[in-house]
Amino acid sequence: MGFERWVWLGVFLLGALGILAARDAGEKDPLLEEGRALYLRACAACHGPGGEGGIGPALRQNPRLGSVAGLREVILGGREPYMPPVGAEFTPRELAAVISYLRAALGPGLSPVSEEEVSGPARP
Numbered sequence: 058m059g060f061e062r063w064v065w066l067g068v069f070l071l072g073a074l075g076i077l078a079a080r081d082a083g084e085k086d087p088l089l090e091e092g093r094a095l096y097l098r099a100c101a102a103c104h105g106p107g108g109e110g111g112i113g114p115a116l117r118q119n120p121r122l123g124s125v126a127g128l129r130e131v132i133l134g135g136r137e138p139y140m141p142p143v144g145a146e147f148t149p150r151e152l153a154a155v156i157s158y159l160r161a162a163l164g165p166g167l168s169p170v171s172e173e174e175v176s177g178p179a180r181p
């Protein structure tokens with residue numbers, strides 16, 4: 058490969074990096090990022106990677122996203138008959154992250170929640 062081709066390759070790679078950086082800039086809130094990772098790991102298999110539903114109901118624009126207490130209860134305790142208590146071992150930080158992600162990314166721009174808002178006894 059001649060020198061010029063290497064230059065073009067360099068230009069191309071820099072451009073690609075720029076696109077990646079620009080794409081990430083929109084979602085750099087660490088709590089939401091953590092929530093997204095958790096959602097993909099613990100929920101997406103049943104509710105769909107984009108919350109579109111699957112084995113479980115669609116969560117995108119689901120009216121239940123409006124109730125933080127309701128979400129907390131389902132995540133910690135599961136839902137009969139088919140949803141296991143996937144979040145039983147979540148720390149308050151993880152719970153806040155996944156609830157915030159659900160509300161901000163899948164809901165109609167609902168506010169994120171803090172750890173304080175979601176900590177407390179598992180069965181209120």
Ligand code: HEC
Nearest residue numbers: 099100103112113114131132136137138139140141143144
């Ligand atoms: C093994 C599959 C499975 C996993 C994993 C799972 N869910 Fe579910 N979820 C369900 C099913 C199925 C329902 C509906 C209740 C039923 O019929 O059992 C449900 C119901 C819900 C509901 C109530 C929705 C409604 O409209 O009533 C919410 C909210 C929810 N899940 C959130 C989550 C979150 C958040 C996670 C990850 C932390 C998660 N689920 C992981 C299967 C799953």
